[in-house]
Amino acid sequence: MAFLEINNVNKRFGQFVAVEDFNLKVERGEFVSFLGPSGCGKTTTLRMVAGFEMPTEGEILISGADVTHKPPNQRNVGMVFQSYALFPNMTVADNIGFGLKVARKGKDEIAKVVDEMLALIHMESFRQRYPYQMSGGQQQRVALARALAIHPQVLLLDEPLSALDAKIRVELRTEIRAIQQKLGITTIYVTHDQEEALSLSDRIVVMKDGHIEQVGSPFQIYNFPETPFVASFVGTLNVVDAVVRDPQSGALTVDGQEIQTAQPLSVSAGQTVRIAVRPEMLRMTANSGSGGTNELSGTVDTVTFLGSIVRVQVRLEKSKLFFDMFNNPHLVPPQVGEKLTVYFPREACLVV
Amino acid sequence: MKRSRFWSWLWIGLGILYFFIPLLATLNFSLRMKKDVISLMAYEKVLADPGFVKSFTFSAEMAFFTILASMILIVPTAYWVHLRLPQAKPIVEFITLLPFVIPAIVLVFGLIRIFSRPPFVLTASPALLVAGYVVLSFPYMYRAVDNGLRAMDVRSLTEAAQSLGAGWGTILLKVIFPNLKVALLSGTFLTFAIVIGELTLASLLAWPALGPYMALLGQNRAYEPAALAIMSFALTWGMIGLIQVFTRGTSGTALGGMK
Amino acid sequence: MKSKQQGDAPLARPSLPKINWNWLGVMPFFLFALLFLILPASSLFVGSFQDNQGQFTFNNIKNLFTPYILNSYKLTIQVSLVTAVGGALFGFLMAYAVTLGGLPRWLRTALTTFSGVASNFAGVPLAFAFISTLGRVGLVTVILKSLGINIYQQGFNLYSFWGLCLTYMYFQFPLMVLIISPSLDGLRREWREACENLGGSSWHYWRHVALPILTPALISTTILLFGNSFGAYATAYALTGGSLNLVPIIIGAQIRGDVLHDTGLGYALALGMVVIMGASILGYTVLQNRASRWLR
Numbered sequence: 001m002a003f004l005e006i007n008n009v010n011k012r013f014g015q016f017v018a019v020e021d022f023n024l025k026v027e028r029g030e031f032v033s034f035l036g037p038s039g040c041g042k043t044t045t046l047r048m049v050a051g052f053e054m055p056t057e058g059e060i061l062i063s064g065a066d067v068t069h070k071p072p073n074q075r076n077v078g079m080v081f082q083s084y085a086l087f088p089n090m091t092v093a094d095n096i097g098f099g100l101k102v103a104r105k106g107k108d109e110i111a112k113v114v115d116e117m118l119a120l121i122h123m124e125s126f127r128q129r130y131p132y133q134m135s136g137g138q139q140q141r142v143a144l145a146r147a148l149a150i151h152p153q154v155l156l157l158d159e160p161l162s163a164l165d166a167k168i169r170v171e172l173r174t175e176i177r178a179i180q181q182k183l184g185i186t187t188i189y190v191t192h193d194q195e196e197a198l199s200l201s202d203r204i205v206v207m208k209d210g211h212i213e214q215v216g217s218p219f220q221i222y223n224f225p226e227t228p229f230v231a232s233f234v235g236t237l238n239v240v241d242a243v244v245r246d247p248q249s250g251a252l253t254v255d256g257q258e259i260q261t262a263q264p265l266s267v268s269a270g271q272t273v274r275i276a277v278r279p280e281m282l283r284m285t286a287n288s289g290s291g292g293t294n295e296l297s298g299t300v301d302t303v304t305f306l307g308s309i310v311r312v313q314v315r316l317e318k319s320k321l322f323f324d325m326f327n328n329p330h331l332v333p334p335q336v337g338e339k340l341t342v343y344f345p346r347e348a349c350l351v352v
Numbered sequence: 353m354k355r356s357r358f359w360s361w362l363w364i365g366l367g368i369l370y371f372f373i374p375l376l377a378t379l380n381f382s383l384r385m386k387k388d389v390i391s392l393m394a395y396e397k398v399l400a401d402p403g404f405v406k407s408f409t410f411s412a413e414m415a416f417f418t419i420l421a422s423m424i425l426i427v428p429t430a431y432w433v434h435l436r437l438p439q440a441k442p443i444v445e446f447i448t449l450l451p452f453v454i455p456a457i458v459l460v461f462g463l464i465r466i467f468s469r470p471p472f473v474l475t476a477s478p479a480l481l482v483a484g485y486v487v488l489s490f491p492y493m494y495r496a497v498d499n500g501l502r503a504m505d506v507r508s509l510t511e512a513a514q515s516l517g518a519g520w521g522t523i524l525l526k527v528i529f530p531n532l533k534v535a536l537l538s539g540t541f542l543t544f545a546i547v548i549g550e551l552t553l554a555s556l557l558a559w560p561a562l563g564p565y566m567a568l569l570g571q572n573r574a575y576e577p578a579a580l581a582i583m584s585f586a587l588t589w590g591m592i593g594l595i596q597v598f599t600r601g602t603s604g605t606a607l608g609g610m611k
Numbered sequence: 612m613k614s615k616q617q618g619d620a621p622l623a624r625p626s627l628p629k630i631n632w633n634w635l636g637v638m639p640f641f642l643f644a645l646l647f648l649i650l651p652a653s654s655l656f657v658g659s660f661q662d663n664q665g666q667f668t669f670n671n672i673k674n675l676f677t678p679y680i681l682n683s684y685k686l687t688i689q690v691s692l693v694t695a696v697g698g699a700l701f702g703f704l705m706a707y708a709v710t711l712g713g714l715p716r717w718l719r720t721a722l723t724t725f726s727g728v729a730s731n732f733a734g735v736p737l738a739f740a741f742i743s744t745l746g747r748v749g750l751v752t753v754i755l756k757s758l759g760i761n762i763y764q765q766g767f768n769l770y771s772f773w774g775l776c777l778t779y780m781y782f783q784f785p786l787m788v789l790i791i792s793p794s795l796d797g798l799r800r801e802w803r804e805a806c807e808n809l810g811g812s813s814w815h816y817w818r819h820v821a822l823p824i825l826t827p828a829l830i831s832t833t834i835l836l837f838g839n840s841f842g843a844y845a846t847a848y849a850l851t852g853g854s855l856n857l858v859p860i861i862i863g864a865q866i867r868g869d870v871l872h873d874t875g876l877g878y879a880l881a882l883g884m885v886v887i888m889g890a891s892i893l894g895y896t897v898l899q900n901r902a903s904r905w906l907r
Contacts, residue, residue: 052804072807079808085801089823089905098819099809130905150809360712363704364722367784371725374740374781377750381743425640432636440637447644452835453888454652455842457859458881461866462651465658465878483647490644545731551845556866566735567849570742581739585732592727 001064003028003186004049004154009058011044011210018044020210022058029184031177033197036207037233042190045207046156049188051075062153078147082159084139086131092118092142093127099150117145120179137168144176148183155180155187161196173200194234198222206230228274228352237276239352240319244271250346255317259294262347274352281348282323284340294349296321297341300334314340375585382578394579401576407565411554414478414561415547418485419540422493425486427536430497431528434506448494451487456552459484464557475557484553488546493539500535538595545591549584652885658878671879679856680876684883687841687858690772694779695836699829701780702787710795723792726785733782738849741778745769770851778850779840786839787832794828826902834895838888858884 002025011019019041026032034042047053049060051072059068067075086095094101096117097110105113118124121141131139140160147155157176161169177200180187191197197204198218206213206221206229214226225231232239242252242259247269250261254275267273298316306324310333313322323342325333334340385393398404426448433440451459463484467474474480509531513523529536551563566584570577662668674680709719744751745762746769755762768774798821806816844859853860858880864870865877 050804050808052807072804073810073812076810077808079805081801081805083799083801085799085805087802087805087820087824089820098806098811101819102806102809102811102815132905146805146809357713360708360714363701363708363712364714364718367701367705367722370781370784371729373751374744377744378740380750425643429637429640432633436633437631437637440634444637444640447641447648450644450648450652452838453892454648454885455838455844455859455888457842457844457862458655458884459648459651461862461877461881462653462655463647464866465654466651483643486643487648542731549734549736551734551848552863555848556863563735563845566739567845570735570739570849571852577739578743581736581743584736585728585740588732589728592724592731596724596727 002026003030003063004188005059005061006045006049007059007061009045009048009055009060011041011048011053012056017210019048019055022212024205024212024215026186026188028186031180031187031189031200031202033189033191033201033204034207035191035194035197035204035234036213037192039209040207041210042192042205042207043158046158046188046190049154050077050079050156076150076152078150078152078155080140080143080147080155080157080160082162084131084136084143084163086139086143086146088131091128091130092123092134095131095142096146096149098146103150113149117149120148120182121145121175135168136164137172140164140172141175144179148179148185153186155185157187157189159190159192162191162193169196176200198234206233208233225350231276231350231352236279238279238282238321238323239274239276240316240321241272242275244269244273254296255319257296257316259296259349260346261349261351265351276350276352277321277344277348279321279323281344282321282342283344284325284334284342293343294346295341295343297339300336300338300340303333303336305333312340314342375582378578378581378585382575382582385575394575395583398576398579398583403565404562404580407560407562408548410560411548411550411562414482414485414554414559415544417482418489418547419543421482422486422489422539422543423536426490426493426497426539427529427532428524430494430501431506431524434501435510445494448490451490456484456488457556459487460553460556478559481553481557481559481561484557485543485547485550488550488553489539489543492542492546496535496539496542497532500532503535504531534598537598541591541595545588548587655878655881655885658875659882662875668875671873671875674873674876675879675883680861680880683856683858683861684887686772686856688887690775690779690857691837691841693776694783694840695833697776698780698783698836699787699791699833702784703791703829705784706788706792706795710792711798719792722788726788729785730782730789733843734845735849737778737781738846741769741774741781741850745774745777770854772855775847775850775855778846779843783836783839786836790832790835791825791828794825798824823902827899827906830898830902831895834891837891841888842884 004024004026006022006024009019009022010017022041022045024032034045036042044053048055051067051070055068059066061067062075062077087098090098093114096114100110100113114127115124118127121144123138123141123145126134126138126142131142134142140163144157144160160176161172164172173196176189189197189200198221201218203215203217204221205215208229214221214230216224221230221234225234231237240254242254244265244267245251245253245258247265247267250264252259252261252265252273252275259275261275265273296314296316298314298321301313301315301320303313304311305327308327309324310327311322311324312334313320321342382394383390383392385391385397429444433444454462463480464475466472467480474483506528509527510523513527518526549563549566550561551567554561555564555567566577566580569580659671660667660669662670705722708714709722741749743749745767746752747763749769752762769778802820802824803816806820811819842859844863847855847857847860848863851860853864861870862877862880862884865874865880871877871880
């Protein structure tokens with residue numbers, strides 16, 4: 001039996017359906033991310049696990065026990081909020097020790113746990129600081145320690161990094177994952193940032209409009225999206241219209257140029273479909289994949305310098321494709337107006 | 353949740369009673385001048401009394417001059433402090449808050465002591481009353497203007513005006529004042545509400561203002577004071593209502609009053 | 612602009628000490644405040660230490676410590692304390708009800724408007740309103756009498772201590788509502804949730820989180836309310852006509868006619884008020900510093 005089970009959970013606010021038929025089993029020690037745009041129900045689901053919202057239907061089990069209607073202060077679930085939510089009137093040590101104090105633990109035990117937690121987040125010297133004396137990243141680390149200090153069965157993180165600077169975000173992300181693995185704690189992580197979800201998770205739950213679109217490992221989600229939404233939400237995509245020429249062989253035309261998919265198509269000849277290609281699959285040189293190579297020729301439309309990479313957009317007739325190339329000071333990037341052919345393997349061509 | 357909402361309703365209910373019972377009682381009383389019938393006689397009597405008209409006019413004049421003087425004094429000062437003299441801000445703020453520490457009764461005592469003998473003999477002039485009112489209006493007027501200035505970017509506006517060739521007078525009259533309109537209006541209404549029925553200064557400096565008139569009426573009449581109280585409440589309500597109409601959406605709250 | 616001026620200055624007059632001419636801009640204000648606020652206030656201070664001939668003396672201060680004067684201070688402080696604490700408590704509960712108590716939104720708007728009006732509705736008209744309500748023939752008195760409860764026989768008197776307190780409360784608690792509501796809005800939902808999440812109950816939340824966070828605002832507002840009734844003259848005068856022995860009333864009587872037969876004592880009395888107000892503000896600063904270590 002799974003450690004955390006969310007079975008047939010529905011949540012409605014009046015007429016509005018926030019979460020619909022949500023089913024998920026999370027194993028002990030697993031790191032699962034809920035990924036989706038804002039308003040997709042990911043935070044509501046997390047708040048139901050924490051006990052701040054009650055499901056309209058369905059049940060939530062932690063370690064076999066039904067906690068669906070338990071109040072939040074009896075669930076032993078740790079939560080980290082987007083806005084840190086540290087108690088501003090308490091020092092770091094008092095914040096971390098709060099849960100234990102409420103549970104009437106002894107002074108010595110509290111001090112011991114606080115020491116452990118401070119060591120865990122590498123902030124031993126911040127013991128007596130108040131929240132206002134710390135940066136956002138430091139506050140969020142303390143909030144993490146505070147949630148972990150009560151030795152929760154499940155750790156919940158609600159967009160913990162979205163209020164932070166890009167650089168701190170990457171740093172803290174790595175730290176969260178390291179701590180999670182060290183403690184082996186079952187974790188649910190809510191985010192709208194696909195990069196975070198891909199880099200952190202054992203499994204990702206992609207959500208849209210209150211329901212689950214796809215559950216899978218980062219690898220599966222990125223490479224084999226099951227729905228057009230997952231394909232477009234996770235990673236960046238070139239999406240172009242193509243006319244089916246021969247469904248059997250997977251032959252299509254894009255602005256009159258012929259390409260092939262790896263699989264046969266399920267629509268009849270003459271129909272228009274949308275095909276998607278990840279930009280990183282496009283090359284400027286012919287380097288055939290196992291199933292053969294497609295090529296498309298066009299004119300360079302824009303060249304955008306983004307630091308480590310250069311983004312090039314190629315216009316065919318109507319359609320546009322972009323791809324990224326590494327910045328190399330010794331190579332001249334393509335010039336606007338230049339004719340260019342891009343190559344990509346047949347299996348990189350997703351029909352959405 | 354249900355339980356706590358019960359308590360919320362209870363406290364609000366008690367508050368509503370506290371607000372309205374005295375008003376209802378006063379209203380009821382004010383309508384009972386003719387025996388056994390509801391009538392507006394008390395109001396008619398008050399409005400027909402030349403003493404009321406005279407004292408009301410006098411107080412309204414005092415309020416007008418107070419507001420004018422207070423603005424002329426506070427707006428340029430607050431503006432200048434914002435723009436050029438931020439180091440003076442704590443001192444100016446402290447002075448504008450002093451009327452909270454020095455009650456009106458103490459202030460008027462001091463004013464009489466200073467201005468009843470040479471070199472400045474002002475006790476015979478209503479200017480002293482206005483000056484006292486201006487001091488009492490400091491906390492409200494300064495707060496309103498300061499909030500208003502904080503809401504706009506004084507420095508950029510001034511520099512933009514200067515770069516377009518405006519002089520100081522033009523900047524104050526054409527740029528700063530119009531942008532402070534809401535703040536000044538709320539300061540104006542609040543000051544008016546305070547000054548119009550003020551008793552302490554007016555009575556102890558012996559001016560025939562509305563406050564002393566009302567107090568006198570209260571000593572020898574029964575129904576007219578109730579009518580006056582209702583009218584005065586309506587006036588206060590009108591002033592505060594006007595402030596809220598003008599400051600809708602901003603965080604201007606009206607605090608104050610002469611107790 | 613500023614740096615340009617500084618750049619020009621050495622060319623013109625290199626040897627003059629620097630004067631910040633910007634101070635000129637606030638001179639009218641300072642001059643006015645000096646004449647009509649500082650000077651009058653300090654003249655009372657000087658007067659408190661002078662006898663009728665203008666000689667220095669401690670007699671006025673010494674004369675404050677007579678039972679009559681001490682009692683009037685005591686009474687004034689009692690009225691101020693009762694109405695400050697009572698007003699703060701009741702105002703807090705009302706503000707809590709409309710901000711966090713789950714009541715409809717329009718109630719809050721209504722309460723804010725009422726509070727704005729009621730906190731400014733003071734002085735003579737307020738006294739009239741309470742006389743019409745709880746005076747000997749006031750509406751409530753009469754209604755209660757018809758129900759068999761004669762509050763004046765039970766010992767209540769509008770023109771005495773509790774009547775005055777009840778009247779002052781009319782402007783005290785609305786002021787509390789106005790000032791404390793924004794602080795209650797500042798209590799973030801996440802704090803309560805974090806507390807619950809860590810196993811805390813409602814009691815833990817209020818005891819360890821919400822009340823400590825609100826303490827600075829509660830202290831400062833209560834002091835403000837204290838000062839608000841401490842200096843009140845008009846309401847008390849119109850209500851009791853001078854029968855209650857409050858310090859502002861005595862000062863007022865002293866100004867009208869020489870009731871103390873000693874002007875110097877009048878000045879000392881006024882000085883005492885300023886000292887008590889100053890002391891309460893000082894106490895406020897100390898408490899504030901202790902309660903708000905965690906504030907920026």
